[in-house]
Amino acid sequence: xxxxxxxxxxxVRSCLVARMLPAxxxxxxxxxxxxxxxxxxxYVHPLLSIVDSHSMSHHGYADDTxxxxxxxxxxxxxxxxxxxxxxxxxxx
Numbered sequence: 001x002x003x004x005x006x007x008x009x010x011x012v013r014s015c016l017v018a019r020m021l022p023a024x025x026x027x028x029x030x031x032x033x034x035x036x037x038x039x040x041x042x043y044v045h046p047l048l049s050i051v052d053s054h055s056m057s058h059h060g061y062a063d064d065t066x067x068x069x070x071x072x073x074x075x076x077x078x079x080x081x082x083x084x085x086x087x088x089x090x091x092x
Contacts, residue, residue: 047090054086 044065051058051067059066067086071079 050089051086054082054089056082056086 040060044060048058048060048065056067056069058068067083069079069082
């Protein structure tokens with residue numbers, strides 16, 4: 001009988017391979033789908049309308065969105081309240 005040594009690297013490699021195996025897609029859009037940008041826009045459009053109503057700026061790319069608001073340091077407490085109100089309206 002041959003002895004095969006199992007090293008920590010082998011265990012990590014086998015763990016990573018298990019994560020890369022295909023899994024059935026039950027919801028969402030497959031990565032790389034031509035519909036992905038359109039469906040992302042349709043999904044976030046209501047969110048961005050709420051953000052706009054709070055005079056906040058936003059920037060989106062692919063499946064990432066950033067919200068921001070520029071102000072003077074003295075206005076930070078008011079900005080924090082604006083962001084809190086926006087989050088409340090979005091229901092996060």
